[in-house]
Amino acid sequence: MNQRTFHIRTYGCQMNESDSERIAGTLIDRGYSMVSTPDDAELVVLNTCSIRDGAENKVYSDLGRLRMLEAERGQPMKIAVAGCVAQQEGARILARDRGVNLVFGSRAISQLGDMLPRLEAGERLVEVDIHTRPDAPDSHVRPDPWRAFVTVMEGCDNHCAFCVVPATRGPEVSRAPEGIVDEVEQLAAAGCVEVTLLGQNVTSYGRGLSCGTDFAGLLERIHAVPGIRRIRYTTSHPKDFSERLMDTLARLPKVARHLHLPLQSGSNRVLERMGRGYTVAEYMRRIERIRALIPDIAVTTDMIVGFPGETGADFEQTLDAVRDIGYLNLYGFKYSRRPNTAALALDGHLDDEVRSARLEKLLTLQKAITLARHQSLVGSLREVLVEGVSRRNAERLSGRLEENLLVHFSGDPDWQGTFRTVRITSATSSALLGEDLGEEDPLETAGLADGKTFELTRGAVR
Numbered sequence: 133m134n135q136r137t138f139h140i141r142t143y144g145c146q147m148n149e150s151d152s153e154r155i156a157g158t159l160i161d162r163g164y165s166m167v168s169t170p171d172d173a174e175l176v177v178l179n180t181c182s183i184r185d186g187a188e189n190k191v192y193s194d195l196g197r198l199r200m201l202e203a204e205r206g207q208p209m210k211i212a213v214a215g216c217v218a219q220q221e222g223a224r225i226l227a228r229d230r231g232v233n234l235v236f237g238s239r240a241i242s243q244l245g246d247m248l249p250r251l252e253a254g255e256r257l258v259e260v261d262i263h264t265r266p267d268a269p270d271s272h273v274r275p276d277p278w279r280a281f282v283t284v285m286e287g288c289d290n291h292c293a294f295c296v297v298p299a300t301r302g303p304e305v306s307r308a309p310e311g312i313v314d315e316v317e318q319l320a321a322a323g324c325v326e327v328t329l330l331g332q333n334v335t336s337y338g339r340g341l342s343c344g345t346d347f348a349g350l351l352e353r354i355h356a357v358p359g360i361r362r363i364r365y366t367t368s369h370p371k372d373f374s375e376r377l378m379d380t381l382a383r384l385p386k387v388a389r390h391l392h393l394p395l396q397s398g399s400n401r402v403l404e405r406m407g408r409g410y411t412v413a414e415y416m417r418r419i420e421r422i423r424a425l426i427p428d429i430a431v432t433t434d435m436i437v438g439f440p441g442e443t444g445a446d447f448e449q450t451l452d453a454v455r456d457i458g459y460l461n462l463y464g465f466k467y468s469r470r471p472n473t474a475a476l477a478l479d480g481h482l483d484d485e486v487r488s489a490r491l492e493k494l495l496t497l498q499k500a501i502t503l504a505r506h507q508s509l510v511g512s513l514r515e516v517l518v519e520g521v522s523r524r525n526a527e528r529l530s531g532r533l534e535e536n537l538l539v540h541f542s543g544d545p546d547w548q549g550t551f552r553t554v555r556i557t558s559a560t561s562s563a564l565l566g567e568d569l570g571e572e573d574p575l576e577t578a579g580l581a582d583g584k585t586f587e588l589t590r591g592a593v594r
């Protein structure tokens with residue numbers, strides 16, 4: 133077995149994916165090499181997520197499997213637990229599982245390099261301080277050279293009653309804009325064309341920074357980086373989605389015309405119990421405003437059903453909101469009890485049967501809306517950033533539209549990481565099929581590449 137090898141298993145959201153890239157970069161800088169399975173790894177890192185009910189139990193069963201693997205192969209394995217479960221459970225993990233050597237939270241990634249010699253010397257360590265600043269970008273190992281996650285902030289100062297993030301990722305801290313822009317410039321120089329700006333609540337970026345840059349200002353600076361052609365961002369909070377930000381989004385053509393704006397419930401009563409800080413009408417006004425400014429913008433959302441105290445009438449209001457807004461897609465979740473959250477103390481917790489039935493109804497409704505929205509794109513010409521060969525069909529390529537919609541079409545695998553013009557030929561509720569028309573930029577072809585005001589039908593140049 134090779135020495136100084138590591139394997140990372142990542143659970144959960146894009147923030148965790150980005151954290152795993154940083155963990156991998158730190159380990160490679162310290163002389164480790166990455167392997168694709170734990171079988172031959174000297175160090176295995178589980179980068180965990182605690183968003184789902186039972187996340188801790190899943191981590192403990194994964195740990196059990198790793199220790200069985202270690203016994204089978206007859207070679208020692210060091211195990212590190214990172215991410216939200218690490219943050220939440222801390223030293224309890226070391227106490228419960230003697231096979232774990234290191235527990236560290238997302239704010240401690242920058243200290244991983246310093247902890248490694250102690251880990252290698254046999255110490256068992258815990259580092260879960262949630263107040264460290266996420267300043268300097270560490271080394272990253274990014275899977276693709278043409279696209280990158282860039283973390284712009286960490287943590288969250290909101291206290292939504294269902295959410296573990298403030299407890300696991302700590303208070304909100306924004307990175308200085310200079311460091312972010314430097315990182316994007318370096319990425320662009322290395323061939324990156326698409327960046328996704330990440331934070332728990334990017335719309336409040338800049339709070340606490342002395343320079344006065346807010347998220348709109350940050351977008352302007354990143355938009356000016358030559359070579360970057362598409363900018364994505366997630367996640368936005370409705371209460372911080374300001375007029376200034378909307379105006380900026382409308383002015384910057386490189387920013388993808390896709391807004392992910394979690395509504396969470398269509399009932400004001402439930403929103404108040406969740407502590408979300410807006411009403412349905414306020415949310416709707418923002419959607420109307422952004423659609424007036426960017427008519428072709430695709431809007432997606434997160435929705436939680438079965439929150440404690442949600443009545444049948446509250447749930448019907450959620451369905452009404454989904455119909456009225458006409459989301460391109462939504463991520464629907466059943467409410468689940470999470471440790472250290474205010475919702476645990478609320479009355480009116482609902483049976484799983486009720487929550488499951490509501491989730492199914494919500495997803496069925498959204499599926500029909502998504503299908504209709506996808507079908508409305510058939511016949512349009514769209515710009516697609518090619519991701520590579522389709523995972524389901526080796527004869528096809530997969531790529532994404534601005535709206536993050538997946539398109540499959542025939543083409544050359546060498547087009548990976550380039551933009552193509554594709555005519556959408558058919559649609560299902562999960563993806564689109566298309567035919568390649570060449571590498572020209574459809575906006576360029578239409579003489580619209582400078583981002584002048586233009587008339588588009590459903591985001592397409594027809």
Ligand code: SF4
Pocket residue numbers: 288289290291292295296297298332333369
């Ligand atoms: S805004 Fe609410 S849901 Fe989002 S990370 Fe913060 S506390 Fe969690």
